[in-house]
Amino acid sequence: MALLDVKGLNISFSGYGQTRQVLHDVSFSVGKSERVALIGETGSGKSVTAKAILGTLPGNASVDSGAIAFDGLDLFRQSMAEREKLKGTAFSIIMQDPLSSFNPVFRIGQHLDDVMYHADRRRGVVSSARERKARILDTLRKVQLADAQRVYDAWPFELSGGMRQRVLIALALLHRPRMLIADEPGTALDVTTQDEILRLINRLVDDEGLSLLMITHNLGVVRQTADRVLVMRHGVIVEQGPLAQVFDAPQDQYTRDLMAAVPPLYGPGVTDQPVSDMPPILTLTGVQKVYSKRGLFKTGEGHLAVDDINIKVAHGEIFGLAGESGSGKTTVARMMMGLLEPTKGKIAVNGTPATGARRLSQIVYQNPGTSLNPKRTVAQTLAVPLAHTEAAADRQARMEELLTLVRLPVSFLSKYPHELSGGQKQRVAIARALAAKPRLIILDEPTSALDVSVQKTVIDLLLELRESLGLTYVIISHDLSLMRNFCSRIAIMLKGRIVEQGTPAEVFAETRHPYTRALISAIPVLTEAEQAQKPTVTEEERAKFLVPTGAEVSAPAGAAE
Amino acid sequence: MGRQIIEGILRRTASVLLVLFVLSLMIFVLARVVPGDPARMALGPSATAEQVAELQAEMGLDQPVIVQYGRYMGNALRGDLGQSLVTNRPVTDDIADFLPATLELVLVTVVLVFVISVPLGVLTARYRDRWVDNVGRFFSLFGVTIPSFLFAVGLQLLAGSFFPDWPILGRVDYQLNAPDGPTGLLLIDSLAHGRFDVFVDALQHLAFPALALAMAGIGQITRITRSAMIENLRKDHVLTLRSFGVPERVVVFRYLLKLSSIAPLTIMGLEFASLIGNAFVVEMVFGWGGFASYGLTAILQKDLNALMAVVLISGLFFIFANLLVDLALSLIDPRLRLRGAKA
Numbered sequence: 038m039a040l041l042d043v044k045g046l047n048i049s050f051s052g053y054g055q056t057r058q059v060l061h062d063v064s065f066s067v068g069k070s071e072r073v074a075l076i077g078e079t080g081s082g083k084s085v086t087a088k089a090i091l092g093t094l095p096g097n098a099s100v101d102s103g104a105i106a107f108d109g110l111d112l113f114r115q116s117m118a119e120r121e122k123l124k125g126t127a128f129s130i131i132m133q134d135p136l137s138s139f140n141p142v143f144r145i146g147q148h149l150d151d152v153m154y155h156a157d158r159r160r161g162v163v164s165s166a167r168e169r170k171a172r173i174l175d176t177l178r179k180v181q182l183a184d185a186q187r188v189y190d191a192w193p194f195e196l197s198g199g200m201r202q203r204v205l206i207a208l209a210l211l212h213r214p215r216m217l218i219a220d221e222p223g224t225a226l227d228v229t230t231q232d233e234i235l236r237l238i239n240r241l242v243d244d245e246g247l248s249l250l251m252i253t254h255n256l257g258v259v260r261q262t263a264d265r266v267l268v269m270r271h272g273v274i275v276e277q278g279p280l281a282q283v284f285d286a287p288q289d290q291y292t293r294d295l296m297a298a299v300p301p302l303y304g305p306g307v308t309d310q311p312v313s314d315m316p317p318i319l320t321l322t323g324v325q326k327v328y329s330k331r332g333l334f335k336t337g338e339g340h341l342a343v344d345d346i347n348i349k350v351a352h353g354e355i356f357g358l359a360g361e362s363g364s365g366k367t368t369v370a371r372m373m374m375g376l377l378e379p380t381k382g383k384i385a386v387n388g389t390p391a392t393g394a395r396r397l398s399q400i401v402y403q404n405p406g407t408s409l410n411p412k413r414t415v416a417q418t419l420a421v422p423l424a425h426t427e428a429a430a431d432r433q434a435r436m437e438e439l440l441t442l443v444r445l446p447v448s449f450l451s452k453y454p455h456e457l458s459g460g461q462k463q464r465v466a467i468a469r470a471l472a473a474k475p476r477l478i479i480l481d482e483p484t485s486a487l488d489v490s491v492q493k494t495v496i497d498l499l500l501e502l503r504e505s506l507g508l509t510y511v512i513i514s515h516d517l518s519l520m521r522n523f524c525s526r527i528a529i530m531l532k533g534r535i536v537e538q539g540t541p542a543e544v545f546a547e548t549r550h551p552y553t554r555a556l557i558s559a560i561p562v563l564t565e566a567e568q569a570q571k572p573t574v575t576e577e578e579r580a581k582f583l584v585p586t587g588a589e590v591s592a593p594a595g596a597a598e
Numbered sequence: 599m600g601r602q603i604i605e606g607i608l609r610r611t612a613s614v615l616l617v618l619f620v621l622s623l624m625i626f627v628l629a630r631v632v633p634g635d636p637a638r639m640a641l642g643p644s645a646t647a648e649q650v651a652e653l654q655a656e657m658g659l660d661q662p663v664i665v666q667y668g669r670y671m672g673n674a675l676r677g678d679l680g681q682s683l684v685t686n687r688p689v690t691d692d693i694a695d696f697l698p699a700t701l702e703l704v705l706v707t708v709v710l711v712f713v714i715s716v717p718l719g720v721l722t723a724r725y726r727d728r729w730v731d732n733v734g735r736f737f738s739l740f741g742v743t744i745p746s747f748l749f750a751v752g753l754q755l756l757a758g759s760f761f762p763d764w765p766i767l768g769r770v771d772y773q774l775n776a777p778d779g780p781t782g783l784l785l786i787d788s789l790a791h792g793r794f795d796v797f798v799d800a801l802q803h804l805a806f807p808a809l810a811l812a813m814a815g816i817g818q819i820t821r822i823t824r825s826a827m828i829e830n831l832r833k834d835h836v837l838t839l840r841s842f843g844v845p846e847r848v849v850v851f852r853y854l855l856k857l858s859s860i861a862p863l864t865i866m867g868l869e870f871a872s873l874i875g876n877a878f879v880v881e882m883v884f885g886w887g888g889f890a891s892y893g894l895t896a897i898l899q900k901d902l903n904a905l906m907a908v909v910l911i912s913g914l915f916f917i918f919a920n921l922l923v924d925l926a927l928s929l930i931d932p933r934l935r936l937r938g939a940k941a
Contacts, residue, residue, distance in 0.1 A: 093841050124843035132841070137834040140853045142860075142931050151852075152842040159843065192932045208842065 039066035040216060040248050041090065041128070046103035048085060048094070059085050060272045063103070067216065072242060072249040074263035074280075076256065076295070078488035079459065082272035083252045087218050090250075091130055092120045108215070122159045125152065128216040129209040131238070134225050135201035139193035145204055146189035149173045149211065156212050173211070180207045180237060198362075199230040206238065216248040217241075219262075224255070227361040228515055232559035235261055254488060256299055257518075257561025260284065260568075268292050284563065298493040300522045302545070302562050303570040309542050310525040315352035316387075318477055318509050319373055319394055322347055324382035326368050342368045343533040346382070350477070355503070355510045357520040357541075359556070360530030366513045369530070370479050373511060374398045394477050399470035403482035405462035409454040415440070415465050416450040422472040439468040442506075444498060460491035464498065471502070480512040484519065496523055518560050521545055529553045551578040610924075614917050618910065625909045626667050629902050636900040640683040657902075670906070680903030684895055689907045692892060697911070698782025699769055699888035700877060704915075706785075706808045707873065708866070711815040716855075716862070718816075719823025724850060726828060734820060741817025746876040749810035750883035757806065765803050767885040774799055807884040811876055815869050819862045826858035860931060867923035874912050 048060040060082045067073045077083040088094045090105055092112070105112045107127055112120065132138040139148055150169055157164045170189070177185035180203040193201060202223055209217055219238060223231035239262055242249045251262050259266060259280070266283045268276040268291065276289040287293045301307050324346040329339035343365035350356045350373075358366040371377040372384065375393020386394045399422075402408035409418060416436055423432045437447045443464040454462055463483065470478055480499070484492040496519070502508060514520055520527055521541045529537040529550065536550040548554045554572040562568055637653040638645070654660050658669060673680065679689040715738075722734035757764040770776045770784055777791040785804075788796035830836065831854065839849045878890040893908035895901070928934045 091841055093837065121843045124841065130841050132834065132838050134834055138838045140833075140835040140839075140857055141933060142857050143853060148839070151844055151848065152839070155844050155848070156842065194933055205838075208838070211842075 040069045040071075040108055041067040041250070042104075042106040043086070043090070044104045044106070046086070046089065046105065047101040048082075048089060048098055048103075049101055050095075050098050052097050058101075058272065059098075060089075063269075063272070063274055065267050065274060065277060067248050067250055069215075070242075070246050070248055072251065072262060072264045073267065074251040074253060074259040074265070075267045075269060076253060076259055077269035078254055078490065080271075081269045083269050084220060085272075086269075087130065087220055087250070087252055090128065090218065091124065118159075125156050125209075126160065126212040126214055128218060129212070129214040131209045131217060131219040131222045132205045133220040133222065135198050135205055136225060138205055139201065141193055143193075144189075145191050145193060145196065146170075146173065149176075149189070149204070149208060152208060153211055173207075176207045176210050177204070179210065179241070180204070182207070198226045199233065202226060202230070202234050203237070206234070206241070210241065210245075213245070214247070216250065218250045218252070220252045221254070224253075228517070229361065229555060229559040231258075232561070235561075238262065255561060256284075256295060256489070256563055260563060261561060268295070294490055296563065298489045299563055300493075300518045301567065302518045302521055302557070302560060303567045304564075308522040309540075310355055310523065312525050312540055313351040313354035315354075317349040317385075318352045318387060318397070319350040319511075320348070320383075320385040320388075321369070321373070322383045322385070324369070324372060324379045324384065326365075326372060326377065327380045341533060343372075343530075346535060348528060348535070348538075350509060350511060352476075352509055353503070353507060354526060355512060355524045357524035357527035358511065358513045358530060359515060359517055359520055359527055361515055361556075363532075364530040365533040366530050367481065368533075370400075370481065370511060370513050373477075374400065374479060397475055398477040398479060399473055399475040400479040400481060401463070401466050401470050401483050404486040405459065405466045406454070406486065408466055409462055411454050413453075414450065415452055415454075415457075415468075418465065418469055419450075419472055422469060426473050435472070439471055442471060442502065443468045458491075459487050460495060463487060463491075463495055467495075467498070467502070471506070475508070477509045477511065480510055480514075482514050482516075483512065485514070485516060492519070499523075517556055518562070529556065548572050551575075555579060610921065614921075617917065618913060621913045622671070622906070622910055623667065625906060626670065627663060629900070629905055630663055630666075632900075634900050636683060636902055639900055670903075679907045682896070682904045683901045684899050684904065689903045692904065693889070693907055693911065694782075696887070696889040696892045699886060700881065700890055702769075702783045702785060703804065703807055703811065703881070703886065703888060704873060704877060705783075706804050707811045707815070710808050710812040711819055711866070714812070715816045715819035716823055716859070719820045719858075719862070720827055720850065720855060722820065723824045723827030723831065731824075734824070738817040738820040738824075741813040741815075742821070743817075744813070745879075746810050746814055747879045747883055749813050750807065750880050753806040753810055754883065764806075765799070766806060769803050769886065770796060770800050771803075776800075807880050807886060810883075811873065811880045814876065815866070815873060818869060819866060822862045822865050823858060826861040827854060830854050830858050856930060860927060863923050863926055863930075867920040870919040871916050874915060 043066065044064050046060050046063040047058065049056050049058040051057075063082070063086060065073070075083045075086065085094070085098070088098075089100065090107075090112070094100075100113060107123065112123075115123075139145065150166070150173065153169050153173060154164070157169070174185040174189060177188055182188045182200065182203050188196065188200065188204065196204070206222070217238070222238060223234040226234065235258060238249070241247065249262065251259070253259060263280050266277060266280050267274050268283070268289065270291050276283060276287065276292050278288075283292065284296070287296055325344045326342045327339040328342055346369055348356070348369075358369060360366045368377065372379050373393055375384075375391070375395035375398075378392060383390060384393055385391060386397065419436045419439060420432065423435055427435050436450055440447055440449055445461060445464050445468070449457070449461070449465075454465070457465065463486075467483075483499070484495055487495060499510065500523075503510060512520065512524060524541055526539065527541055527544055528535045529544070529552065531550075531552045537544060537548070537553050544553065545557065548557060551574065555574045555578060558571045558574050560571070562571070635650070635654075637650045637657060637659060641649055641653060651660075658666050661669075670680070677690065679693070681687070682689050682692055685692055718734050718738070722731040725731050754766045757766050765771065774793075774796050776784060776796050777787055777793055779787060780790065781787055784800040785797060788794070788800060827850075836849060836854065839853060840846075874890075877888070878894055880886070881888045881890040882894060889908065889911070892904065893912075896904035896908055
């Protein structure tokens with residue numbers, strides 16, 4: 038008998054006098070010690086499914102029909118108190134975002150202890166504070182947090198994202214549940230950290246014989262962590278089956294589209310962008326940036342953000358800056374735009390020394406949801422740059438032209454950001470960047486906030502625009518599989534320095550620096566064939582170059598980008 | 599860590615001194631620029647020109663303003679704030695008499711604001727858009743919009759019509775022979791002397807003035823607490839605790855309340871300025887005979903020394919209250935401790 042059995046689940050949300058059905062007749066099961074992945078994009082209903090199992094649906098949700106059975110127990114027929122008792126003990130969730138899942142004004146240990154105390158009490162177990170702490174420290178060690186005592190005493194902001202994600206896993210394991218529900222674990226983290234987190238979850242599931250329901254939008258993650266796959270779209274499960282079957286021969290068109298949208302790392306599907314042979318638009322020579330701290334009595338020593346950066350960006354090229362958070366890639370981009378002045382070194386634009394390509398450059402930010410002002414219509418947003426570049430009479434025509442360029446209907450001019458989808462918002466952000474007729478566009482993680490299928494259309498649009506407008510791109514990202522296919526040249530940054538530079542084909546085929554190897558090997562890929570081609574990293578190299586997420590208490594978050 | 603804290607305190611003290619200096623200079627000059635001769639006002643219309651000139655010379659009013667200011671500050675630093683023209687006593691003695699009354703009123707008001715508005719803010723946030731919320735929101739809007747003197751008069755009328763025995767003037771019934779000292783705060787002194795009857799009487803006298811004074815703060819803090827709670831209720835860390843079955847009351851009253859008290863505390867510090875301002879009016883209505891009524895007389899009579907003292911002490915109060923707020927905030931939020939040390 039299956040451990041978890043979901044049958045004919047229909048759930049709807051009501052609000053503002055409307056009712057919207059979000060789950061349609063969802064049925065699936067998770068067996069004992071089975072790993073099942075639930076794949077879907079934003080709004081597909083995968084998180085709602087998890088919340089229905091846990092019993093944390095918001096107040097405006099209603100279960101219209103269907104049943105969820107856990108180990109034969111019909112969950113919807115249990116009293117509130119009975120359901121509370123199951124939380125954390127029968128099944129528990131690994132929360133998605135390690136940075137926001139802890140209350141910032143309580144210590145890590147306080148969170149863990151409160152969860153444990155109340156779970157104990159519900160089960161009628163009397164536990165002393167000392168005994169609870171011993172159990173908590175044990176669990177923290179289990180998730181490879183070596184200095185458990187220090188983690189226990191730390192404030193959330195004192196731990197790195199990877200460490201906090203580990204604590205979230207420990208939280209889920211506290212009462213030895215039989216099933217783990219993982220909601221996009223590690224998505225908010227760097228690729229190497231995410232890789233470690235996934236390995237950890239896999240190992241724990243193996244060791245303890247747990248069942249796993251992995252909720253994710255990343256197909257590469259699915260390949261690593263699932264035996265069986267469910268594909269969900271608009272609240273309907275469109276396909277399900279064993280991993281190999283779904284990945285090798287997807288039956289549903291949507292599954293096929295999802296698979297096709299993932300940029301390949303190796304193999305025949307990889308695109309090589311042509312290398313530009315034009316003169317450089319931007320040259321950085323020996324650039325260094327120090328952020329200085331000031332004390333009351335003396336000027337403190339600064340923080341070396343980037344050092345010895347030598348970059349030539351040619352006209353018409355797509356230059357990629359890859360690296361993890363805190364590697365200094367955003368600082369470099371800001372100096373390129375002339376928003377920051379280098380402490381040392383020279384920047385030249387079109388061969389002449391300058392403080393950065395201020396007039397020639399524009400930027401597209403990572404998250405269009407926050408980079409567009411929610412109180413301004415698309416037209417009002419576009420009007421800001423146009424006020425400096427166009428005569429008042431021409432502005433309307435130029436706005437319409439810009440929207441046509443980014444493939445949006447002209448009627449969108451009167452819309453507010455909340456009326457647009459993520460992909461549409463990012464197109465508006467691109468249109469805004471184009472408004473001032475730049476020659477160089479900085480793309481700061483332009484697709485990482487978007488669903489895979491939308492990512493592809495945005496990338497295709499960017500490629501077309503470069504072709505038709507003759508633009509040059511500098512893209513900042515940690516998504517190496519995207520950069521492999523999108524960039525004509527890439528530079529890998531580590532701790533403020535460039536450790537490797539070249540065309541993607543060169544860098545991926547013959548990786549020189551071990552850090553680059555570690556980065557590439559951490560990327561989740563779709564096929565065994567690609568997995569086999571990834572470079573391997575020795576444990577020493579891993580220890581030397583990767584941020585040790587298990588041991589050290591890092592600098593406070595927020596200093597990074 | 600230790601050095602950073604000392605640095606923080608030094609920086610703070612320096613800025614307090616600077617603020618006090620600028621404040622004193624401004625009020626000193628302002629008081630001398632407005633028309634009206636303090637010496638003439640003190641002596642009355644029948645005094646001769648010679649007598650007025652004599653008093654002016656005695657008060658140093660014939661000197662340039664800058665010299666007057668220097669002399670005043672020199673004396674002030676030695677603890678001498680000059681003579682009051684109205685009471686004909688040293689200003690320091692007056693302050694010692696009148697300040698405790700106001701201090702008591704303001705302290706009770708602050709307590710009242712917190713006791714009423716924090717639970718109300720939590721309730722309205724928790725039951726958002728339900729009837730509790732609607733009543734609470736109406737109540738807080740009521741408090742914010744209606745000026746405190748109207749509340750004061752309204753409460754007096756209410757008492758007069760329905761509870762004729764309820765005291766509506768002064769601090770305490772004089773027939774009770776309230777004990778003196780040690781603090782001047784009746785609530786504390788009466789308990790120190792074991793006079794429970796005085797304590798109850800003082801509390802009765804305090805109730806209406808404190809309520810009238812508190813209404814604006816209650817409205818403001820309720821609204822701020824409510825919106826901070828609503829904002830934080832949506833956060834992921836609330837979902838974390840709920841997902842693991844931590845009871846709702848613990849989630850709300852422990853985890854959320856601490857996080858959501860940051861904004862109201864900050865606002866409370868700023869509100870303190872209008873609290874002192876309103877105290878001037880409320881004290882007059884209730885015949886409180888405190889520091890604020892003393893200040894009001896000083897303004898009307900151009901009692902320069904008394905005026906300076908009242909303004910400076912009000913300023914000190916405000917600064918001290920905000921210092922306490924900052925201290926409380928850094929106890930609540932570990933991130934502030936770090937940033938405060940760094941900034």
